[in-house]
Amino acid sequence: MIHEIRDTNFKGSGRVLSKRLYYEEPYLQEFKGKILEKIKIDGKPALILDNTCFYPTSGGQPNDLGYIQGVSIVDVIEDNEKIIHILKEELKGKINSEVVGKIDWKRRFDHMQQHLGQHILSGAFMKLWSAETLSFHLGEEVCTLDIAKEKLTEEEAQKTEECANEIIFDNRPVKCYFVEGEEELKKLNLRKVPEKTGRIRIIEVEDFDLSACGGTHCRATGEVGMIKITKWEKRGEKIRLEFICGRRARKDYFWKNEVIKNISNKLTIKDSELKEAIDRMLEERKEIWKELKEFKEKLQEYEAKRFIDESSLRGNRIKIINKVFEENNFQEVRGLVQKIINLDDSVVALFGVKNDGAKILFACSRALEYDMNGLIREAAKFIEGQGGGAPNFAQAGGKKAKGIEDALNFALEHFQEFIKK
Numbered sequence: 001m002i003h004e005i006r007d008t009n010f011k012g013s014g015r016v017l018s019k020r021l022y023y024e025e026p027y028l029q030e031f032k033g034k035i036l037e038k039i040k041i042d043g044k045p046a047l048i049l050d051n052t053c054f055y056p057t058s059g060g061q062p063n064d065l066g067y068i069q070g071v072s073i074v075d076v077i078e079d080n081e082k083i084i085h086i087l088k089e090e091l092k093g094k095i096n097s098e099v100v101g102k103i104d105w106k107r108r109f110d111h112m113q114q115h116l117g118q119h120i121l122s123g124a125f126m127k128l129w130s131a132e133t134l135s136f137h138l139g140e141e142v143c144t145l146d147i148a149k150e151k152l153t154e155e156e157a158q159k160t161e162e163c164a165n166e167i168i169f170d171n172r173p174v175k176c177y178f179v180e181g182e183e184e185l186k187k188l189n190l191r192k193v194p195e196k197t198g199r200i201r202i203i204e205v206e207d208f209d210l211s212a213c214g215g216t217h218c219r220a221t222g223e224v225g226m227i228k229i230t231k232w233e234k235r236g237e238k239i240r241l242e243f244i245c246g247r248r249a250r251k252d253y254f255w256k257n258e259v260i261k262n263i264s265n266k267l268t269i270k271d272s273e274l275k276e277a278i279d280r281m282l283e284e285r286k287e288i289w290k291e292l293k294e295f296k297e298k299l300q301e302y303e304a305k306r307f308i309d310e311s312s313l314r315g316n317r318i319k320i321i322n323k324v325f326e327e328n329n330f331q332e333v334r335g336l337v338q339k340i341i342n343l344d345d346s347v348v349a350l351f352g353v354k355n356d357g358a359k360i361l362f363a364c365s366r367a368l369e370y371d372m373n374g375l376i377r378e379a380a381k382f383i384e385g386q387g388g389g390a391p392n393f394a395q396a397g398g399k400k401a402k403g404i405e406d407a408l409n410f411a412l413e414h415f416q417e418f419i420k421k
Contacts, residue, residue, distance in 0.1 A: 018083050019051035022064075023176070023201070026112060026216040028053050029105045035093050044074070045090040052083050053103050060136040061115055061215045066103040069093060108216065113246030114138050116174060116203075116217040117164075117224045118145060121243060123209030124163040125149070126191055129156065133192065134238055142230065142242045152239045157229050164227045171222030172206040225249060300332075304339035308347060314416075317346055318368070322412055324352040324404055330359055334395070341365045341392065350411045352404035358383040360407050361395045362415075368392070371418040375411055382407035391420050 021031055033049035040046065047068065056078040057063040063076035072088040085101075093099050115138060122133040125147050134146040179185060180199045194200055194212040203213045205221060218224060225246040232241035244252055264271040311319035321340065325333055330353050337349050345367040353359040360379060362372040376394040380386050385398020 018049060020083065021051055021053045022055050022216055026108075027219075029108075030100065030102045032098055032100055035091075035095055035097055035099060038091070038095065039084070041075075041077075041084060041086050044086050044088075046084050046086045047091060047099075048082055048084055049099070049101070052085070053101055054083065054085060055108070055111075055216055056083055059214050060118075061111055061138045062140075064103050064108055064111075066101065068101045069099045109218075110247060111138060112216050112218045113224050114143050114244075114248070115213075115215045116205075116221065117168075117227045117243070117245030118143060119203055119205060119209055119211060119213070119217070120164045120167050120221060120224065121145060121160070121227055121229075122147075122211070123191060123205065124160045124167070127208075128160055128163060131239075141248070142244055145241050145243060146235070147239050147241070148237075149239045150237060151234060152232050152241070157232065157241075161227060161229050167205065167208055168221045168224050168226060171220050172208065173220050174206070174217055175202075175204040176217065177202055177204075228252065296332075300336055300339055301343075304336055304343055307336075307340055307349075308344050311347065319344060319347040320412065321347065321349045321351075322408055323350075324354065324408065327355050328353055330355060330361075333361060337361055337363045338393075348415060350408050350415070352408050354401045354404060358385065358398045358401040358404050358407075359395065360387075360398075360404060360411075362411055363393045364415075366392050369420045370415055371420050372415075375415055375418040378414075379407040379411045382410060 018036070021028055031051065031053045033051045035047055036050055037048040038045065039048070049068075054064045054066065054073065054076045055061070056076040058078060064073075065076075066073055068085060068087065069091055071091050073085055074088050075086040077084050077086065091099070118133075118136050118138075122136075122145065125131040125133065129149060131147045131149040134148055136146075137144045178199055178201050179188065182197070185193065185200060188202065188210055190202075191209055191211045196212075200212050201214050202210065203215075203217055204210050223246075226249045227243060227245050228249045230242045230244060230252070232239050260271050260274060264274055267274075267277055269277050307321050307323070308319060311321045314320055333351055333353055337351055340347055340349050341363050345365045348364045348368070348370065349362070351361045351363075353361070360376060360383065362376045362379070364370045364372055371391050372394040373389050373391050376387055376389065376396050380396035380398060382400070382403035383396070383398030384400040384403065385396050387396025388394055
């Protein structure tokens with residue numbers, strides 16, 4: 001049986017609940033409570049206390065962590081309005097014995113910063129663009145916010161961020177209180193009317209935002225520190241954006257500033273000139289790649305002509321090129337083979353590449369009637385691989401690099417037996 005006490009926050013409701021201290025004092029880091037019940041959740045020991053400071057996962061906000069009597073809490077969940085503390089190991093205390101709980105304050109305050117930051121950011125989107133918040137998730141590194149807006153421009157995002165940070169810099173007070181009944185709710189100009197009925201918890205940012213929420217929040221907007229929108233993308237008819245607040249924003253600023261400073265020093269320019277310098281470098285790089293590509297094309301064509309000139313002759317004046325490349329780029333070899341068969345109407349190319357395994361590539365001029373596809377399927381057995389392709393251009397890959405020479409020798413002896421059908 002659970003020996004629970006009536007929550008003083010719910011007088012007159014007739015419900016028997018554990019007291020949620022995080023509603024009364026979200027800054028409380030240590031508390032005392034009595035064990036009401038010891039249970040198992042998925043085989044793990046768990047406790048229900050008469051009161052608790054630990055916030056359960058709810059409304060997009062993750063649970064608190066910490067310790068009860070020195071035993072680590074691995075999760076906090078809410079089940080039928082009971083707060084259940086799942087422990088790393090069994091606690092020795094008996095029913096009705098008093099225990100001491102300590103929350104991970106750094107984690108709690110981070111969640112308070114992020115969650116209040118979300119209220120401020122959502123309020124800014126509503127105020128500036130009449131964009132309603134659809135959902136919110138407080139992640140370990142970033143927070144996500146889905147807003148009812150078909151697109152978001154850089155200028156709109158910047159204005160929204162500026163509006164939100166002005167509210168933070170104003171250090172406006174934040175009030176948390178309960179209202180009950182539809183009549184009370186109708187008197188409030190809520191940003192979004194909750195689907196839940198009954199007793200509703202309200203978070204009020206003075207003269208800016210009024211919304212229903214059961215999470216933990218800072219007592220003044222200044223404690224959020226700052227809000228930074230880091231990126232966004234279109235998701236159907238909504239926009240999903242990522243943002244960070246407080247220490248997360250400071251950490252993000254620190255590493256990005258270090259990167260910018262590092263690059264600026266290496267390029268010996270001011271950080272304010274970095275964008276123009278990088279744009280210029282990228283344009284120069286584009287031109288260099290264009291010139292390099294043209295140079296490679298000419299070099300490859302020269303190499304293709306050289307291979308043709310040095311080829312051996314077979315019956316019917318067929319030119320044979322038999323070559324194994326070591327550690328070459330396979331795509332470049334493909335390009336070379338394509339040029340060879342395009343430059344001459346009577347050439348057969350039998351190439352192998354020893355690079356990350358074994359690859360073979362057989363090709364012939366389109367004017368010839370040989371079946372390179374059939375030939376390579378047989379030759380691939382020597383490299384313990386498989387492949388295929390068109391009658392005049394086929395390739396295969398395998399794991400036995402030592403078999404490349406045997407594959408090419410087989411092709412050299414038998415290619416005239418493989419004719420297009």
